Amino acid sequence: MTLPFEMVGVFGVGRNGGSPLAVVHDAEGLGTEDMRRIAAWFRADETVFVLPPTVPEATHRVRVFTRRGESPFGGHSAVGTAVALVRSGRLPSGKVVQQCGDKLLELGADSERAVITATAPPPARALETAPLLEAVGLDADDLDDGPTLAAGFGPQFHLLPVREEAIAAVRPDPEVMRREELPDVFVFHWDAAGRTARARLFAPGYAIAEDPACASVGLALGVWLHARGLEDERLTFRIEQGSELGRPAVLECTVDAGNGPLTATVGGRAPQELAGGLAVPAGRK
Known part of the structure; x- marks a missing residue:
């Protein structure tokens, strides 16, 4: 099988800017070792594998791999993933909700940019x-x-x-x-x-x-x-x-x-x- 992927520069002001992110779409046929191998091949700061959500509140689910292994957060990469999903027509513009493990992250996204909102930080x-x-x-x-x-x-x-x-x-x-x-x-x-x-x-x-x-x-x-x-x-x-x-x-x-x-x-x-x-x-x- 052939899986579509794209490389994006998260927060880049143009091509070859920002944080390199690999987004692998339609990744439900892959196992953990496949994902590790593919992420090692990309050698991006993070590689995201997009999967169907398992909770009704989410629009998509991700597994995120760095050079150290799998990350439980999926925060930084959520911006690039949301934009890629809207740009490819997999999600409509507007509110998107990413599921990563047991965490849900809401963003506003279109085909060019995305925004994360966070509330009530712990004390500095x-x-x-x-x-x-x-x-x-x-x-x-x-x-x-x-x-x-x-x-x-x-x-x-x-x-x-x-x-x-x-x-x-x-x-x-x-x-x-x-x-x-x-x-x-x-x-x-x-x-x-x-x-x-x-x-x-x-x-x-x-x-x-x-x-x-x-x-x-x-x-x-x-x-x-x-x-x-x-x-x-x-x-x-x-x-x-x-x-x-x-x-x-x-x-x-x-x-x-x-x-x-x-x-x-x-x-x-x-x-x-x-x-x-x-x-x-x-x-x-």
């Missing part, structure tokens, strides 16, 4: 700056205004605000990160006037030396902005990331501290880079 934690600075090869003079926090709507990322000139000077040290039990460090400069963060994410704890774009950390920055103090009740901002890797990305975000729990969104484009078919032996399970 203040962090000592020295271990994070050492982990990325910077010193105290590189720090910028704002707290150093662990924050997020699921996994908590380690957020380090720095001066703009320090972004290019970052030299991550995986040994220090292991010693300090830092699976990731998100280094960013916040431009309040332009409502833009220029950022880099190093995540060796997730088998990613540097990620050109990440939805979850975009949500986490919304928590940081709220902790820092929002100028407006609802703030629209963007994250520019991936240029140092030659895969420029833009994440379009909001954080809303109005009535009710804190809410954040992250969204963007997912351009198609490649499409084709995978030849898979018939009868594989």
